Amino acid sequence: MVRRTRFDDSDCPVARSVDAIGDWWSLLIVRDAFDGHRRFGEFQRSLGVAKNILAARLRALVAGGVFEVVPASDGSAYQEYVLTPKGRGLFPVIVALRQWGEGHFFAEDEPHSELVDRLSARPLAPLRIQAADGRPIAPEDTVVVKVPHRH
Template sequence: MVRRTRFDDAECPVARSVDAIGDWWSLLIVRDAFDGSRRFGEFQRSLGVAKNILAARLRTLVASGVIEIVEAPDGGSYHEYALTEKGKGLFPVIVALRQWGETHCFEPGEPHSEMIDRQHGHPLRALEVRSDDGRQLGPDDTVINKVASPGRDTRAAIST
């Protein structure tokens, strides 16, 4: 079996984020958690994933602090899975992936789901990356700065 490369000590936040999430099954579990799934069986039915794979992905998400195990609300002997604050912080990531998929993964007129603002019943506006002064930014408008340890400001622009 090929050993998984770890990125938990990488300087790149994208690499660390990918390491914390694990794989695409994990993102789909997080998506389902946002949609209200809380029990193992609910995730399994929605995803159609093998139970051993689902159990492993849930363990990883719990270990990384994205999901937590909570008692069943009725006090039963089973437990449920709930997003932590760290997990809820993935909401913009899920929305961005959804919107990218809507734009690039469907043929015109092909049916697909869409995310709706519950209060007003309208589809969401496309996510945008904005500067602190409100300008919309694209990839050519940004650079990466390496930030030193706290207390030292030795930022250096890095081109990517």
Template sequence: MVKRTRLEGAECPVARSLDAIGDWWSLLIVRDAFDGIRRFGEFQRNLGMAKNILAARLRTLVNHGIFQVVPASDGSAYQEYVLTEKGKGLFPLIIGLRQWGEAFFFEAGEAHSRVVDRENGQPVQALELRAADGRLLGPDDCLRLPAQ
């Protein structure tokens, strides 16, 4: 098996982020947490992944401060995985991936899950990147500066 390269010391924020959440299982675990899943068994049933892989991914997410382990909310002997503020900060990323997937991986009219505003049941608007002055920005409008 190829040893995974660690990126925690990279100067690029994308590389450092991927060090914590850079595989698809981890992002699906985070997605499920936003949908209210909190227990190991619930993640395992919902995702259908091997228990050893789930345990390793959850351990990594906890070690990176994305989840915290807390006593079960029902007072049972179980533990629950709860998103931290750092973990909740992944919400725009999850929504962005959903919207990208809807735009490029579904045919018109093809059924898929939706995210709606809890208050009024309306679909969320597409994410946009805006300049400080409010202009809509695209890839050609931005550049990456070297670390200083």
């Protein structure tokens, strides 16, 4: 079996983030958690993924601090998977992927899902990247700099 390349010691935050998430199944599990899924069976029904793959991804997401396992909220013997603050921090990533997908992979008249604000029932504004002073920023306006090691 081919071993996956690990990036957990990379000096690149993107590489470490991709390493922590693992694969696209994991991002879809996180998406489903934002949609309110909490139990193994809910994730399995929503994704249609094999149980062994789902179990492995959930274990990795728990080990990585993205989810925590808690007793079922209804008092039953089941366990539930709840996003940690680290996991909730993936919300902008999921929104960005969703908005990118809505903008590039659907015909104008093709039905698709849309993320809306519960209060107004209106679609979210497009995410925008901005400088500390609020100016819009494009890729060509940025440069990667190395942060020195801190003791």
